[in-house]
Amino acid sequence: MADKNTRFLVVDDFSTMRRIVRNLLKELGFTNVDEAEDGQVALHKLKNQPFDFIVSDWNMPNMTGIELLKAVRADPQLRHLPFLMITAEAKRENIIAAATAGASGYIVKPFTAATLEEKLNKIFQVLGK
Amino acid sequence: MSEFAGMEELLQDFLLESSELLSDVDNKLVELEKRPNDKALLNDIFRGFHTIKGGAGFLNAAPMVTLCHRTENLFDMLRNGELQLSPGLMDAILDATGEVREMFGRMGQGLMPASAPQALLSALDNALAGGAAAAPAVNPAPAAPVAAPAAQPAVSQGPDWQQLHSAVTGQTLPAAQPQMAPAVQPAETAAQPAVVAAAAAAVQPAATQRPSPAKQAVASAPAQAENTIRIDTHRLDQVLNLSGEIGLTKNRLTTLRTEILQGNAEAHTLRSLDEAISQLDLLVGDLQNAVMKTRMQPIGRLFQKYPRLARDLARQLGKEVELVITGEETELDKTMIEDLNDPLVHLVRNAVDHGVESTEERIAAGKEAQSQVHLSAEQVGDHIVISITDDGRGMNAEALRRKAIEKGLIDAETANSLDEKQSLQLIFLPGFSTKDQISSVSGRGVGMDVVRTNIQKLNGRIDINSIPGQGTRISISLPLTLAILPVLVVRVCNQPFAVPLAMVREIIPIEQASMQEVSGKPTIVVRDEILPLKTLSGLLGWEPTQKPAFGVLMQSAEKSFILAVDSFVGRDDVVIKPLENIRPRGVAGATLSGDGAVVLVLDMEDLLKPQEASAQASRNLELLAL
Structure with missing residues (x-):
């Protein structure tokens, strides 16, 4: 089972959405959650504080989720971090783009705590191997 | 539910x-x-x-x-x-x-x-x-x-889009898990759409x-009562800090009280007491300010609704109008921002509908086809001034006077006595609408009189300036907040009264020699301006106990007058407490003075209303001629 102390970073420009994700994570027992309002802020936080898991929206100003993903994967300190991409779209090219850039998972809005849990578990499973 | x-x-x-x-x-x-x-x-x-x-x-x-x-x-x-x-x-x-x-x-x-x-x-x-x-x-x-x-x-470009979509949105377990694996299998389709x-x-x-x-998105959307507010954490921290410091000062005072009660009233104890109280004074002032700041919101939140409003209206009327906004960062009390919406919507509509000419008229007058309506906000001293300026046709004083006579709002004699500025004020009379045909846009039964009433409710003032052929400027002047009201405390018949400082222009001594009678009413000439003199005791219906020694030159909206009082106490910042169950004429509420006495805060507008509101015309006349 996943460590309930996993430190999450939730990245979204819409604060309501950050709150939703935070609440869903809380429902699943994860209370160690920090937030960032776009890729740039997220990257700054990632470089200065320890995190175990990134949950990021795709579409954001300044630095999008996919740009953040690429930056994370290119950083030797951060490249190992699991990265769950949130998006409203389920377009083939989006999914492929996220997968190619190295996303650990992909979740489509709106989702329930159960869906999120399932996606997280899938990722933890892969990590555990 | x-x-x-x-x-x-x-x-x-x-x-x-x-x-x-x-x-x-x-x-x-x-x-x-x-x-x-x-x-x-x-x-x-x-x-x-x-x-x-x-x-x-x-x-x-x-x-x-x-x-x-x-x-x-x-x-x-x-x-x-x-x-x-x-x-x-x-x-x-x-x-x-x-x-x-x-x-x-x-x-x-x-x-x-x-x-x-x-x-x-x-x-x-x-x-x-x-x-x-x-x-x-x-x-x-x-x-x-x-x-x-x-x-x-909506967008179906690839044939397998829907399959993919359902594959990924799948909420049940067998749904696709497109993690890591670069190849996303569209085949793994979940059953649900x-x-x-x-x-x-x-x-x-x-x-x-x-x-x-x-x-008309802006106007017709039901007013959403916002009961939440977003506050900069920095501002909240300030409130917290100050309340902490007040706590410390209170502890200090408690200690001093114990000392004094025990009979230790030496000079240095008393000096400490004095210091602690001065400090408390300062801190409470700061706290009031800080709390007030938490209620301050940039007016841009309100302004940002109007470009769309102006654009829609201009299009509907076949005009070319650009709404230019400045000063959107100016901050104002949250409740005021909400209450300002209706008046501002009305004024923006008015500017586009009545103020701005048709494109043909503009070209004929040698103006740019596109007109500019400028909506601005700025802080001037302890007031916020919001103005709406158009570069349209301006107002014609003569036409306004004629209109007012036609509508039976004033008589010809009164009309003749009005100067340019007073004529512009006519648009604030109830029942005044300058357009012959009530258009679908502006004539909605809400007139400028309602706008003015709303502004006055906020302790604000509204002024008009207009140059025929060049445009009109309507400015609204508002206090920063409604929570704390700066007042001037005056005394009549040995009772203190507070009047809103916003209305006070200056204080003058009343000398018998400077008083004149004009059509049977006492007046005083101040810098060539003939101003009516009203005694506060008279307005309250009291018998004067002494001859008023001072006059407070007051201005509300467009009327100025001198309020005669016995003496002054000074200026103060008060928090008005509404009176429960009773509402005496001309009293806005009550507050406590420094020595714990109750001071009535006067509502000048209400106090000035003629007691026998007989004919509308006479009231109108009163409003104008005051």
Whole structure:
């Protein structure tokens, strides 16, 4: 089972959405959650504080989720971090783009705590191997 | 019973944040009309709808998801150059934002939004289909609304899109897990259809044709009572700090009290007491300020609704108007911002409808075809001044006077005695409307008199300046906050009264020699201005106990007069407590003075109203001639 102390970073420009994700994570027992309002802020936080898991929206100003993903994967300190991409779209090219850039998972809005849990578990499973 | 049970807080957050986002989108749409190919703008608008859709999905507001989804797709095509913006399309998009705003209104009342009008969805679908460039949006096409295949997801480019969509949206376990594996198997299709598509399909049949599409978004949307406020954490910290310090000072005072009660009243103890109290004085002042600051919001939140309003109205009237906004960062008390909306909507409409000439008239007068209406806010001292300036035809004093006589608001004799400035004030009279035909836009039964009343309720003032042929400027001057009222405390018959300092222009001594009688009423000439003299005791209906020694030169809206009082106590910042159950004439409320005495705060407007409100005409005359 996943460590309930996993430190999450939730990245979204819409604060309501950050709150939703935070609440869903809380429902699943994860209370160690920090937030960032776009890729740039997220990257700054990632470089200065320890995190175990990134949950990021795709579409954001300044630095999008996919740009953040690429930056994370290119950083030797951060490249190992699991990265769950949130998006409203389920377009083939989006999914492929996220997968190619190295996303650990992909979740489509709106989702329930159960869906999120399932996606997280899938990722933890892969990590555990 | 709310249809969002268990999600109320989330709903509040969503509505607050999304409404701001939508206003932003509205303004960007107005911008977009000028620069239809601006990629950054298209991107921002796309993201706006996208974000709202995402949030609405979590709230299960399917109709909103459907509508935003289509609009978003439209912008995706626009930014990719697959579609060109046409006026018809623009109308459909603007209608869509209006509709979203209506949905916010419903959600604000705890109701699930109804489906968007079928005509609007069809118009968006048509545009998405790449077909009819000019989607007939404003007046929905009578063509059968069934035309658009509703259940089909809006953009279907690849044949397996829907499969992929359902594959990824799958909520049950066997649904695809497209993690890591670069090859996403479209084959692993879950049985259930995509959430969005399903929602759309479910809602479609219920779609009812609403009588009128959301045309006047800003005005018609039900007023959402915002009962939450966003505060900069820095400001909250300040409040916390100050209350902490006040706590410390209180401890100090408690210690000193014990010492004094024990009989230790030495000089240095008393000095410490004095110091502690001075410090408390300072801290409480700071705390009041800091608390007040938490209620301050940038007025831009309000202003950002108007470019769209002006644009829609101008288009409807066939005029070219640009609304220029400055000073949107100016801060004002939250409640005032809310109460200012109606008056400002009215003034912006007035400027566009009455102030600005038709394009032909402008060209004939040698002006630019496009007119500018300037909406600005700035802080001047402890006041906020908001002004609306147009470069239109200006007001004609003579025409105003004629109109007022025609309407029976004043008689010819009064009209002749009015100067230019006083004539402009005529528009504030109840029942005054300068246009012969009441147009659908401005003549809604709400006149300038209501605007003025609303501004006065906020302890504000409204002034007009107009130059015929060059334009009109209406300025509203407001106190920074309603919570704390600066007053001048005066004394009459040995009782203190507080009058709002905002109305006080100056204080003059009353000398018998300077008094004159004009048509039987006492007046004083101050710098060539003849001002009526009213004794406060007289207004209160009391017998004067002594001859008034001082006059307070007061100004409210357009009328100035001198209020005669016995003496002064000084100026003070007070918090008005309303009187429960009783409402004496001319009294706004009560407050406590420094020595614990009750001081009545006067409502000058009310006090000045003639007691026997007999004929409307005489009242009007009074209003003007005062």
